[in-house]
Amino acid sequence: MKLLLEHAHVEGIRYYDTYRKHGGYRSVEKAFKMTPDEIVEEVKKSGLRGRGGAGFPTGMKWSFLAKPEGVPRHLVCNADESEPGTFKDRYLMEFLPHLLIEGLIVSSFALGSHATYIYIRGEYAWIVDILEQAIAEAKNNGWLGKNILNSGFDCEIYVQRGGGAYICGEETALIESLEGKRGNPRIKPPFPAIQGVWMRPTVVNNVETLAAIVPIINNGGEEYAKIGVGRSTGTKLLSVCGNVKKPGIYEIDMTQSVEEFIFSDEYCGGIANGKRLKACIPGGSSVPILPANLLLKTAKGETRYMNYESLSDGGFATGSMMGSGGFIVMDEEQCVVRHTMTLARFYNHESCGQCSPCREGTGWMYKILKNIEYGKGKLSDIDLLWDIQRKIEGNTICPLGDAAAWPVAAAIRHFRDEFEWHVNNPDEAQNRNFGLAHYADPIHIPAGA
Amino acid sequence: MSEQTPKFKVTIDNITVEVAPGTTILNAARMIGGDVTPPAMCYYSKLEGSGGKCRTCLVEVSKGSEKDPRPMPKLVASCRTTVMDGMEVKNITSDKVLDARKGVVEMLLVNHPLDCPVCDQAGECHLQDLSYEHGASTTRYEFDRRTFEKEDLGDYISLHMTRCILCYRCVYTAEQLTQKREHGVLDRGDHAAISTLLGKSLDNEFIGNVIDVCPVGALTDKTFRFKNRVWFTKPVDAHCDCKTCGGKARLWMRGDEVYRVTARKDQWGEVEEWICNDCRFHKKSAKDWVIEGPSKISRHSVISQGHYVGVKKQPVYIDKVIGKDPKMLLDIHTVSDVNRPEVELSKIAGPAHSDDFKNTGK
Numbered sequence: 013m014k015l016l017l018e019h020a021h022v023e024g025i026r027y028y029d030t031y032r033k034h035g036g037y038r039s040v041e042k043a044f045k046m047t048p049d050e051i052v053e054e055v056k057k058s059g060l061r062g063r064g065g066a067g068f069p070t071g072m073k074w075s076f077l078a079k080p081e082g083v084p085r086h087l088v089c090n091a092d093e094s095e096p097g098t099f100k101d102r103y104l105m106e107f108l109p110h111l112l113i114e115g116l117i118v119s120s121f122a123l124g125s126h127a128t129y130i131y132i133r134g135e136y137a138w139i140v141d142i143l144e145q146a147i148a149e150a151k152n153n154g155w156l157g158k159n160i161l162n163s164g165f166d167c168e169i170y171v172q173r174g175g176g177a178y179i180c181g182e183e184t185a186l187i188e189s190l191e192g193k194r195g196n197p198r199i200k201p202p203f204p205a206i207q208g209v210w211m212r213p214t215v216v217n218n219v220e221t222l223a224a225i226v227p228i229i230n231n232g233g234e235e236y237a238k239i240g241v242g243r244s245t246g247t248k249l250l251s252v253c254g255n256v257k258k259p260g261i262y263e264i265d266m267t268q269s270v271e272e273f274i275f276s277d278e279y280c281g282g283i284a285n286g287k288r289l290k291a292c293i294p295g296g297s298s299v300p301i302l303p304a305n306l307l308l309k310t311a312k313g314e315t316r317y318m319n320y321e322s323l324s325d326g327g328f329a330t331g332s333m334m335g336s337g338g339f340i341v342m343d344e345e346q347c348v349v350r351h352t353m354t355l356a357r358f359y360n361h362e363s364c365g366q367c368s369p370c371r372e373g374t375g376w377m378y379k380i381l382k383n384i385e386y387g388k389g390k391l392s393d394i395d396l397l398w399d400i401q402r403k404i405e406g407n408t409i410c411p412l413g414d415a416a417a418w419p420v421a422a423a424i425r426h427f428r429d430e431f432e433w434h435v436n437n438p439d440e441a442q443n444r445n446f447g448l449a450h451y452a453d454p455i456h457i458p459a460g461a
Numbered sequence: 462m463s464e465q466t467p468k469f470k471v472t473i474d475n476i477t478v479e480v481a482p483g484t485t486i487l488n489a490a491r492m493i494g495g496d497v498t499p500p501a502m503c504y505y506s507k508l509e510g511s512g513g514k515c516r517t518c519l520v521e522v523s524k525g526s527e528k529d530p531r532p533m534p535k536l537v538a539s540c541r542t543t544v545m546d547g548m549e550v551k552n553i554t555s556d557k558v559l560d561a562r563k564g565v566v567e568m569l570l571v572n573h574p575l576d577c578p579v580c581d582q583a584g585e586c587h588l589q590d591l592s593y594e595h596g597a598s599t600t601r602y603e604f605d606r607r608t609f610e611k612e613d614l615g616d617y618i619s620l621h622m623t624r625c626i627l628c629y630r631c632v633y634t635a636e637q638l639t640q641k642r643e644h645g646v647l648d649r650g651d652h653a654a655i656s657t658l659l660g661k662s663l664d665n666e667f668i669g670n671v672i673d674v675c676p677v678g679a680l681t682d683k684t685f686r687f688k689n690r691v692w693f694t695k696p697v698d699a700h701c702d703c704k705t706c707g708g709k710a711r712l713w714m715r716g717d718e719v720y721r722v723t724a725r726k727d728q729w730g731e732v733e734e735w736i737c738n739d740c741r742f743h744k745k746s747a748k749d750w751v752i753e754g755p756s757k758i759s760r761h762s763v764i765s766q767g768h769y770v771g772v773k774k775q776p777v778y779i780d781k782v783i784g785k786d787p788k789m790l791l792d793i794h795t796v797s798d799v800n801r802p803e804v805e806l807s808k809i810a811g812p813a814h815s816d817d818f819k820n821t822g823k
Contacts (some may be wrong), residue, residue: 177649194646199513199541365627365646365653366514372568375651379604396601403564406535407516 013239013265015227015247016220020107026142028149031110037155039229043118044163051122055225057233059245064090064181064218065296065336066411067320076205077123078213086209087125088190088216089116091132091139092174092181096297096358097338100249101219103261105132105139108223109146113169115222117155118229120167123215128169131186134176143171178362182410183216185364196366197410218336220249240266244319248334254292254341257281266319270294271308273318274341287343290451291427294323295335297355298415300422301348302332303451328422344448349434349441352423353381359416370413373404377420384431387438394431398424426451471544473497473520474554486539486550487518491729497552500562500591502569502676503628504540506731511633512540515626516565517591521558524549536561559595566596572607572651573677574623582678584691587730588626609654614644615662617683617742618672622654625679631655631671638735639665655679666705669741673724673732684742685713685721694720696758699750705737711756712747719745725756 014020024030031037043051056071077085089112093101105112112130120128132140147169150156158166172190174180180189184198187209208214224246228236237245244266253259256274258281264273274289275282283289289304309316311330316322320334342351356378365371377400383389401417401424408414424431430446468479471489474497480489488506490498499520504512512518518540522533527547536558539550552558570592577583609622627646632655635643643665644657657663663671672680694713701708713721722741724732744750 179649199538360650363650365648365650366629367516368514368565368568368626369516371627371651371653372571375607376568376571376602376604403561403568407519407561407565409513409538 013247014263015239016104016108016111016223016249017261017263020103026107026109026146028110028146028153031108032153035230036110037114037150039114039226040117040121040155041161043121043229044161044165048122048124051118051229054233055122055228058228058236059233059243060221060224060228060236061244061320062218063220063224063248063337065095065298065333067334070217070221073205073217074123074215076203077215078206079124080213084126084212085124086212086214087116087120087123087128088183088186088209088214089128089130089219089222090181090183090186090216091130091136091219092186093136093219093336094133094176094178094181094362095336095338096355097251097253097293097340098296098336099251099253100261100337102136102139103251104219104223104249105136106142109139109142110150111223111226112143112219113146113150113155115225116169117150117160117167118225119215119217119222120169121160121163121165125215126166126168128167129190129209130169130171131174131180131190132171133174133180137173140171140173147171177364178358179364179410179412182412185410186216187214196364197412199409220337241317241319242321244321244334248318248337250318250337250339252280252339252341254339255284255287255343255346256341257284264318266317268318269308270316270318270323273339280341283341283343285343287345288448288452289341290344290346290448291342291348293332293338293340293342293419294318295333296338297340297358298418299333299335300328300331300418301351301426302422303426305451306330306426328418329425332422344452345445347385347445348423348427348430349381349385352420353378353385355419356381356416359412363412363416364410367408367413369404370408370416373400373413374416376400377416381420384434385441387434387441389431389435389438391432391435393435394424394428467546469544469546469548471546471548471550473550474552480544482543484544486520486522486537486542486544486548487512489544490539490550490552499539499552500587500595501540501729502587502591502626503630505630505633505674506729508630508633508637508674511628511630513538515569515628517562517569517595519558519561519565521551521555522548523551523555562595563597566592567600569626570596570600571602572623573626574606576624580621580624580678581681581686581691582624582675586678587676607651609652612654612656612660613662614657615664617669617738618663619681619683619686620655621679621681622656624677625655626677627653627655628676630674630676631680634671634674635663635665635668638667638670641665643668666738667735669738670724670732670735672741673726676730682721682723682741684745689713689715689720691721696756698725698753698756700753701740701744701750703737703740706740707734707736708740709734710736710740710750712750712752714747717747719747719750 019025019034052074060070061067062070091101116128156167174189177195179185180195182197183204185195189195190209204214204216239246247263247265250262262279273279291301291303292307293301310325323332323334325331360374360378363370363374380393380397384393397420401420404413405417433446434441469482470477470479473490476493478489478493487499499518501518502515518538519536520539521536524530526545612620614620632645643663646653647656648654672682694715697712697714699710699712711723711725712719724736727733
C-alpha cells in the first residue's frame with residue numbers, strides 16, 4: 013500500500029511539471045472548496061496520528077489551536093529529523109518536496125496560517141535548496157503567495173535552517189530556535205497551541221504528518237481511516253537500517269507482522285550475511301530496545317504487528333514504541349553494551365543543559381557505560397546505571413531526559429546478563445561479543461511483566 | 462487586591478491555604494512556610510521567566526483541582542505550576558518527591574567541585590544548604606569532574622564556572638535589570654557555560670547584582686575575594702544617599718571595617734532591593750554609610766553563630782503533617798533539661814518528647 017511514496021520513483025517528480033502531471037496539487041484545489049473547519053474535521057476522521065514520535069492525534073492537536081481575534085497563527089513544519097536511525101523525512105523532502113509543500117498549503121489553509129515555516133536541521137543543507145526551489149515553483153504557478161486560487165487566502169512558506177541540534181526537534185525548543193534564541197525547551201503550559209512562535213498560537217507538525225494530509229484530503233478522511241488497524245490508521249514510513257539485507261525507506265499500512273517486515277523479501281529481506289536476529293529498536297534510538305524473542309511475539313505469545321498498539325504491547329517491561337519509525341536491526345554480532353554506550357554518548361552530547369538531572373545524568377551514564385564497555389566496570393555500576401536513569405526519567409522539562417533514560421533502562425532490563433558478562437570477563441569482552449544467549453529463543457517472560 | 466477576587470484553596474501536605482489565582486505552588490507553600498516549602502535553586506520571584514530548571518522544587522500533585530480531580534502524571538516543578546482551586550499537593554509527605562529530590566541534589570553535585578573550603582560563598586551557599594538538607598552524605602560519582610577555561614569578567618566579578626549549576630538567574634538579572642544582554646550561556650549539556658562572548662567584561666552599573674542572585678559560588682565579589690569568611694563578619698543594615706539605586710544595603714563588617722557590601726535579602730535568600738555597583742564595590746568605609754542596626758539572619762544560618770536578633774520562629778506543623786517526621790524545627794536546647802546545669806543529668810528521663818514541645822508556648 014503506497015500513498016506517500018506512490019510516485020516516488022517517477023523520474024523528475026522533484027520538479028513541479030512532473031509532479032502536477034501525476035495528480036499533484038489536486039488536494040489544494042479540493043481543500044479550497046471546503047471550509048477550514050471541514051478540513052480539520054476530515055483530518056480528525058482520518059485518525060491520523062503524529063508521525064514525529066509521540067503519536068498524538070493530529071486532528072485533535074489542530075482543534076486545540078487557539079484562535080484569538082487579530083492575532084496571527086502559524087504552522088511550523090518540524091523537519092529537524094535528528095533521531096538516530098530515522099531518515100524518512102529526508103527521503104520525503106529530497107525526492108517529493110512538492111508533496112510536503114502541498115500538504116503545507118492545505119494545512120495552512122485549515123489552520124489559518126499566513127506565514128508557515130519549515131524548520132530544517134542544519135545538516136540537511138542540500139535539501140534546503142531543493143525545498144526552496146520547490147517553493148519558488150509552487151509560487152510561480154500560483155499555489156503560494158497572495159490570493160491563492162482566488163480564494164482570498166494568502167500564504168507564504170519560509171525555510172529556516174537550524175544549527176543541527178537534536179534538542180531543536182522538541183517543539184518548544186524548535187520554536188525558541190526559530191525565534192532566533194538558544195534552543196532551550198520551554199516549560200509547558202502554556203502549550204504552543206496557545207503561545208508558540210512569538211507568543212502566537214502555533215501548530216508544530218512532523219514532515220510525514222503534513223505530507224499525509226494530501227492523501228487524506230484527496231481520498232477523504234474515512235477512506236484513509238480504513239487503511240491500517242484500530243487506532244493506527246493510514247500508512248507509515250519506516251526507515252530501516254542495521255544488519256538487514258535491504259535497508260531503506262518502506263511505506264507500510266501497519267498490518268504487517270514484525271516477522272514479515274524483517275524477513276519477507278518485499279521489505280527488509282531478512283538479516284544480512286546469514287546471521288541471526290538478536291535485537292531491534294523499532295522506533296528510533298530513544299525507544300526501548302527489544303530482544304528478538306520479545307520483538308516477534310509479545311509477552312503473551314501473540315504475534316507482534318508493525319503498528320502503534322502492538323509495538324507498545326506490554327508497556328516498557330516487555331514492549332517498545334512505534335516512535336518516529338527508525339527501525340534499527342541488530343544481528344548476533346552486535347554488542348548491546350557498546351550500542352547503549354553510543355546512544356548514551358549521543359544524549360550526553362545533545363542534552364541542552366537546562367535541567368540538572370538530564371545535564372549531569374546523561375554524562376554520568378555515558379562515563380559508566382564507557383567503563384563497562386572497556387573492561388573497567390563493576391557489577392554495582394549496573395545497578396547505579398539503573399538508578400540514574402530512574403532519577404532522570406520524568407523529572408525533566410522536555411522528553412529528552414526520558415529519551416536518554418529509556419534505551420539504558422531497556423538495555424539493562426533485557427540484556428542484564430550481557431552487561432554482567434562484560435564486567436566479569438573484561439578481557440574477553442574486548443575480543444568477542446556476547447552473542448545471542450537466549451534472546452532469540454522461544455518466549456521468556458521476565459518477572460513482573 | 463480587591464476583596465471580591467475569588468481565592469483558590471490549595472492543600473499542601475495536608476495544610477490548606479487560600480491564595481490568589483495565578484499563584485504558583487511554590488509561592489503558596491512559602492505562604493505556609495516551614496518544611497513544606499520546596500527548596501528552589503533557580504527560581505527567583507523577582508526575575509521574570511526564572512525557574513523550572515533545577516528541578517529541586519518538584520512536587521507531586523495528587524489532585525489536580527476541584528473540577529478535574531485527576532492527579533498529574535509526572536512530578537511538576539512547583540515554581541512554574543500555578544495552583545487550581547482544590548488542588549492537593551504532596552511535598553514532604555510524598556516518598557516519590559523525596560526520592561526525586563535526592564536524585565536532583567546528587568546530580569547537581571556530580572560536577573560540582575566541592576571546593577567549599579576555598580569558596581567565598583561557603584556559609585551562605587544555597588547548594589550547601591540544599592545538600593545538607595536533602596542530599597546523601599556520600600557521592601557515587603567516581604569520575605573526573607568537568608573543568609572549564611578560566612574566564613575573566615572584569616575587575617569586580619569573578620567567575621568560577623566549575624561551581625555553576627546553570628540556574629540562569631544571572632542571565633535573567635543582566636537582561637531584566639540592565640535592559641541589555643550582558644552575558645549568556647554558551648555550549649550545551651554538561652559543558653554549557655556562563656560566558657560573555659569573546660571574553661568581554663561585565664560592565665554595567667547594576668551588574669554587581671548577579672553576585673547576589675547566584676545561589677552558589679560561581680559569581681563572587683572580587684573586592685571581597687579571600688578577604689574573610691562570611692561567618693566571621695557581622696551583617697548590619699545600612700543606607701546611603703545613592704542617586705543611582707535606593708542605597709539600602711547590607712554591610713558585612715568586622716570591627717569598624719567594611720569587608721563587603723551586598724543587597725539585603727529576605728528569608729528566601731532573594732534580594733529585596735537591587736543596589737548599584739558604586740555602592741557595592743566602592744563604598745568600603747563605614748563613613749559612607751548610615752548604619753541602621755544588625756541584620757536579621759535566619760536562626761539556621763551559620764552566619765549569626767547562635768546570635769539571633771528579632772527572628773520569627775518557623776511555624777511548626779508537627780501535628781498536621783502526618784506520616785512523616787519533619788526535621789526538628791525547635792531549638793532542642795530550649796526544651797530539654799540537658800543544658801540546664803541545675804538539673805543533674807542522671808535525673809533526666811530521656812530525650813525530649815512530644816510533651817516538651819507542646820509546653821513551649823508558655
